[in-house]
Amino acid sequence: MIVYLLCFILFLVGLYGVITRRNLIKIAISLSVMEFSSFLFLALIGYTEGGVVPIVDPADPVKTYVDPLPQALVLTAIVIGLATTAMLMAVIIRIYRKYGTFDIREIKNLRG
Amino acid sequence: MDTLIPLFVAVPLAGAFLTMILSRFVRHLDRYLAAAVLLFLAVISFRALFTTGETVSVYKAGGWEAVNSIPIGIYMVLDGFSAIILCIISLIGFLSVLYSFSYIDRFTSQNYFYALFCLMISGMNGVVLSGDIFNIFVFLEISSISSYALVAFGVGKNELEATLKYQVLGGIASFLILFAIAFIYWKTRTLNLADIRTVLGQGHDHGYYLLIQLLLLSGFGLKAAIIPFHAWLPDAHSSAPSPISAMLSGVLIKAVGIYVIIRLFFNMFEITEGMAVVITTLGTLSMVIGVFLAIGQWDIKRLLAYHSISQMGYVVMSVGIGMLLMARGIRTEVAALAITGGLFHMMNHAAFKGLLFLNAGAIEYSAGTRDLREMGGLAKDMPVTSATSFAASLSISGIPPFNGFFSKLIIIIAAVMARFYLLAALAAIVSIITLASFMKFQRYAFYDKKPSAVKEGIREVPVPMLISMVILAIVCLLLSAVALPGVRETILTPATDILMDQMKYSSQITGM
Numbered sequence: 001m002i003v004y005l006l007c008f009i010l011f012l013v014g015l016y017g018v019i020t021r022r023n024l025i026k027i028a029i030s031l032s033v034m035e036f037s038s039f040l041f042l043a044l045i046g047y048t049e050g051g052v053v054p055i056v057d058p059a060d061p062v063k064t065y066v067d068p069l070p071q072a073l074v075l076t077a078i079v080i081g082l083a084t085t086a087m088l089m090a091v092i093i094r095i096y097r098k099y100g101t102f103d104i105r106e107i108k109n110l111r112g
Numbered sequence: 113m114d115t116l117i118p119l120f121v122a123v124p125l126a127g128a129f130l131t132m133i134l135s136r137f138v139r140h141l142d143r144y145l146a147a148a149v150l151l152f153l154a155v156i157s158f159r160a161l162f163t164t165g166e167t168v169s170v171y172k173a174g175g176w177e178a179v180n181s182i183p184i185g186i187y188m189v190l191d192g193f194s195a196i197i198l199c200i201i202s203l204i205g206f207l208s209v210l211y212s213f214s215y216i217d218r219f220t221s222q223n224y225f226y227a228l229f230c231l232m233i234s235g236m237n238g239v240v241l242s243g244d245i246f247n248i249f250v251f252l253e254i255s256s257i258s259s260y261a262l263v264a265f266g267v268g269k270n271e272l273e274a275t276l277k278y279q280v281l282g283g284i285a286s287f288l289i290l291f292a293i294a295f296i297y298w299k300t301r302t303l304n305l306a307d308i309r310t311v312l313g314q315g316h317d318h319g320y321y322l323l324i325q326l327l328l329l330s331g332f333g334l335k336a337a338i339i340p341f342h343a344w345l346p347d348a349h350s351s352a353p354s355p356i357s358a359m360l361s362g363v364l365i366k367a368v369g370i371y372v373i374i375r376l377f378f379n380m381f382e383i384t385e386g387m388a389v390v391i392t393t394l395g396t397l398s399m400v401i402g403v404f405l406a407i408g409q410w411d412i413k414r415l416l417a418y419h420s421i422s423q424m425g426y427v428v429m430s431v432g433i434g435m436l437l438m439a440r441g442i443r444t445e446v447a448a449l450a451i452t453g454g455l456f457h458m459m460n461h462a463a464f465k466g467l468l469f470l471n472a473g474a475i476e477y478s479a480g481t482r483d484l485r486e487m488g489g490l491a492k493d494m495p496v497t498s499a500t501s502f503a504a505s506l507s508i509s510g511i512p513p514f515n516g517f518f519s520k521l522i523i524i525i526a527a528v529m530a531r532f533y534l535l536a537a538l539a540a541i542v543s544i545i546t547l548a549s550f551m552k553f554q555r556y557a558f559y560d561k562k563p564s565a566v567k568e569g570i571r572e573v574p575v576p577m578l579i580s581m582v583i584l585a586i587v588c589l590l591l592s593a594v595a596l597p598g599v600r601e602t603i604l605t606p607a608t609d610i611l612m613d614q615m616k617y618s619s620q621i622t623g624m
Binding site: 011015018024027031034035037038041042045067069070073076077080083084087088091092094095098099107108109110 | 249250270272276290291303350
């Protein structure tokens with residue numbers, strides 16, 4: 001149970017960073033932290049106590065296997081996460097060129 | 113029909129890829145390729161709409177059959193409800209591409225624009241057709257990432273700021289959805305929507321169930337910009353290039369937001385009264401607050417964006433009323449009426465809001481401003497834009513004979529018959545405020561010539577833009593016919609049936 005709790009704390013750390021940080025790069029890092037907490041959670045739910053790699057061995061049919069599906073899901077999610085992070089960083093670099101700052105308080109053209 | 117299902121995803125994906133490669137060699141190939149892709153999608157999606165009827169067709173990717181009647185592999189499902197959304201996506205998409213022919217001329221790297229556009233279409237079609245919850249997430253991310261890029265397409269200060277907000281909030285929404293998927297998989301050990309329904313039907317822990325529902329509602333609510341989650345929408349929709357605003361407002365928030373919420377809460381979860389109350393409340397709040405935020409705006413596109421929130425509130429509210437009645441198990445014919453009204457309003461909103469954003473783009477293209485105070489008297493210089501935007505304004509404010517009137521009428525009648533008199537009154541009042549807001553838009557933009565705002569040389573926009581605006585105006589009129597009894601049965605009734613019949617969706621897919 002404690003691992004799930006730690007995973008949730010990691011999520012909250014990321015959320016805290018997104019809400020309180022002023023620097024755009026730090027916001028991007030916090031988003032990545034949140035992202036990885038959800039990957040970790042997905043990987044954890046596939047784990048079975050005492051499970052082994054899911055390669056079926058006809059000689060020993062009663063083995064416990066870990067669930068391989070969440071691992072496939074995590075791989076897909078990591079690739080998606082890479083794309084979103086790259087996109088976010090590209091936008092942040094463009095913002096730095098236009099505004100000359102990473103401070104989110106200075107970036108407030110749109111309101112209302 | 114089921115052999116055509118993967119084409120909805122594969123064709124635009126291939127189109128995006130080919131656009132990037134071939135347009136380096138052939139000039140202007142990108143736009144014609146994108147238009148051809150969207151035209152093809154429009155043809156097959158309308159064919160799907162008229163042939164699907166009550167059937168639920170399933171395409172199993174890779175031909176993986178169910179083992180012990182437990183579905184494995186990736187399922188793509190086409191039913192009456194998804195056929196409607198597919199038609200909306202491809203029709204508005206095609207007209208936006210046609211409009212972009214001239215509009216996008218002032219931007220560089222146009223091939224990226226068309227490639228990203230095809231990618232966004234592919235993602236939305238995937239979300240709508242997907243039969244398992246993880247693929248919904250994957251396709252959702254495909255359409256989201258391409259829409260982040262498209263919002264920032266102008267790479268000015270405003271566009272970048274808007275896309276940053278959109279990305280941070282969209283990212284948080286994605287993680288909430290991913291957590292919900294993990295929680296669902298933890299308990300049910302399956303990802304297929306129909307199978308999850310079967311497993312959850314065998315008994316579940318209520319607190320856990322509520323947690324999943326709330327996570328999914330807030331995740332997809334962020335994507336759909338329902339009111340507590342709406343902060344990104346006005347910025348993103350007003351900063352994007354106009355054809356993209358039309359796509360985002362007319363299609364994206366429906367396909368990846370409202371559609372998924374309705375699909376999950378009707379066909380994957382069992383309807384509970386508490387959740388129905390939450391959804392109805394959120395819908396009512398969006399409807400009322402959205403219109404009050406809209407009325408003070410002077411930027412045309414920002415005004416339209418706030419109206420999107422308000423009109424989506426109508427859809428969510430009427431679907432919520434339907435859920436509430438179904439949860440109580442009383443007056444199911446009124447529930448069917450409410451859900452029909454909601455779906456009908458969703459179709460109508462795609463047509464008139466798409467048209468309004470295209471009009472706003474046309475005004476910006478010719479007059480060079482989006483501020484209502486700086487324009488005036490455009491009716492004389494831009495007669496077609498003026499006429500089509502007049503049609504769209506009447507449509508959104510619910511004036512007969514335009515489509516908006518009939519869907520709002522159905523929603524209000526359903527609310528009265530369900531004895532939610534307060535909601536019916538609020539819907540009518542919001543409609544009147546919408547009318548006021550659009551009278552302001554019409555007056556300041558097209559009539560009421562001010563001497564300070566007189567500009568020389570404002571001309572009507574080029575022909576491709578005109579064609580797509582005129583077609584959408586005609587669609588606005590024609591959609592009224594969907595309310596007629598004969599047409600309603602072929603288009604709206606199958607969609608309502610699949611949502612109303614609690615077990616039909618899952619039993620048709622799992623084959624039990």
